[in-house]
Amino acid sequence: MSLIKEVILQFFFVLIPFVMFNIYCRDKMRNFSRSFILFTSSISLFLAMTFASSVIDGVIFDTRYVIMFFGLVYGGIQTGLILLGEFVIYRLYLGGEGSIVAMLIAVFSFVVSLLMYRSYKTTHRKTIFTISAGMVFSIVALTLTYFYFPHYFVENLTYHFLVIPLQNSLGIWILMSLFSKSVSDKEIFIKHAQNEKIETMSHVAASLAHEVRNPLTAVKGFLRLMQENPTDLTKNAQYMNICMDEIQRTEMILSEYLAISKPLTNRYEPVNVAEMLKVMRAVMSPFAILHNVELEVRTPETSVTIMANPDEIKQVLVNFIKNAIEACANVRKGRVFLSLMVEEGKAILVIKDNGVGMDEGQMKRLGSIYFSTKSSGTGLGLTYSYHVIHTFGGTVTVNSKPNVGTKFSITFPYQE
Template sequence: MLYIKDVLLQLLFALTPFVLYNIYYRDKTANYSKRFINFTCMICLFMSMTFHSSVQNGIIFDIRYVIMFFGMVYGGMTTGLLLLVEFVLYRVLIGGQGLFSAMIILVITFNLSILLAILYRRRSEYRNLITFLAGLSFSFIPICVMLVTERKYIVENLTFNILVMPVQNSLGIWLLISLFNKAVSDKQLFQKYLQNEKVETIAHVAASLAHEVRNPLTAVMGFLKLIRNDSLSKEKTHYYIDICVEEMKRTEVILSEYLSIAKPSIPIYEQMDLVPQLNSVIDVITPYANMNNVALEVHNEGHELYISANPNEIKQLLINFIKNAIEACSYISRGKVIIRMAPESQLYAKITIHDNGVGMSSEQLERLGTIYFSTKSKGTGVGLTFSYQLIRSMNGAVNVRSTLGKGTEFIISLPLTN
């Protein structure tokens, strides 16, 4: 039973680098450093030699060879030399009958560790075999040397040397190398995941930016085409120019918001009436509807519908839904989008956007509002994702009914303010 306790204690020391690695680098994006390997190996070597296994005073056994091999594999020759100096100084300080034998064993195992560590790093396909050979060698080299230098000790403590030593070194080196290598591999996968996530985030931002900027530019393009018409009155032309200027200002605001992503600010909410916002959006989106041969029909019962929101976000939300409805009707004859706005139970503002376009299947309805899902061949799904998230953040709700070939109806409910 005493032997088992000693072996378990030494195995605990052998796993110290693995445990400390998982504690220290758990929340860090960086992987291990040579300084970390040096520090943990020196601590581990000191602890294992301090609480060593022994059945005869002066002759001690620990997992020094395991730690030395591990240090050379992950820290290189510098780590090996530091451990060598530490072991020699501490072993001389401990002294005892086995000091001479320990130095002979150290010379053999140190040079063998250098060779095996080089092979381990260069021949990745044979790493399991090299680890096995290292454990086997570090188990039997001490016994062979002790048979020559301390034969009486070996004979008198045959059970300890044949059973305890091989288990302690072989199992220790296999556990430490295998577990630490697995932890390092997992960390590398995590780093790769973070890198891919950064690229994916940039792609999302780029797609979102393109989507947000495209809306005002489309409106400006429509109005500029109308301005080329010589039959327009001067007042009408000036009115269209004012709308173009307003949309370009909105584009500038959108770009400024994306440039400030690195330092996000708290959204500014204010009490606003939805009706003027809808009318402004209709003025902007009408040329786009005309370009797609889609009729817009607006019904407003004349109520004032005050909500707490960011005007720019609400405008973008309405544009996203109405623009999608227009595009759903662009491939059919007599396409029409009907927009209704009215109070609902005095608690919510109800916005209904109905189109007679292509409609959606039940599978498409389930995925609606998911990033990168779009029913359009060139769509990104960013617009509706933004809109859904904005509605939820305002404690609102959105419901959709759709039938393939017959059209779609979105019902948006936003809480009213007193």
């Protein structure tokens, strides 16, 4: 039973590079590096030799050849030589009468590994190849052990003909197969992510070109009319106002694209939402008056503090209030009402309007990139706002009915 435990432990040490790859490289947009292979293989080799299986003191067997072959295949010759040097130094430190034989076995096995590792990369029958490599390492080890310690070898035939080949062949097959599969999956993931990034960039570029082309076409047309009739000052003044509006719309579109592409910061600090809402009421009131909409804000007497980036929260509030006002622009007695409250340890901001409202299909798509209920909108404002709110642990719920109005409820983690 003790021998079985030692063999299982060797298998565990062999799998250290595979396990660490899946932990360390899981969320990274790059595959393994030579330094990673060297580092993980060195740890694996050290532990395998430290807790090696042994029948008598001084003669130890472990998965060192498996680990060195793995380092050679994925880290190159330099990595393989460093691992060989680590083995020699540590084996001399461990000592015992089997140390000289171990050096000879290591040299022969390393030469065999050099001859085999290039073939491994080109062969299509990697399973058969790896198991065969494990058997070759076992044969080299057993042959030299028998030559130097015949008595010891004959007395422990079962151990040498069963445990050692199993340890090497199964160990090398498990490690190489699992690591190869993980590397292949990572390459597919990286390629997919890159393709997705290119596709997204193409989508953004096409969308941006479409959004900007419309106002530019209008500006171009009116400038041509002004060029044809330079003496008609009244019409030219009207055309100039339209051009200025279109240029302003172009600036707004570009600002929204820049906002959504700008990475969110990790700067969090206490933000008094109640105080910020009062400031936003003053900032957005002229916009509300321009659209004949009444803007009302109700906040608690005490401060309501959350942990967030104040600049990002301010932009979120601007986006929601602006959308609510625009939804009421063509409604008789348009009204936008904001209320802030604290319930069950959470700050809840309600933004309610009596505007055009939305149907079920529109509500489900809110926050999706490039979706907007406005004919001239890009949808990027709400996409950015949803992303910011979710980043610092908030939630957004919406209730709406066509021609009745919309109610947004934004929940913030409340800071006592």
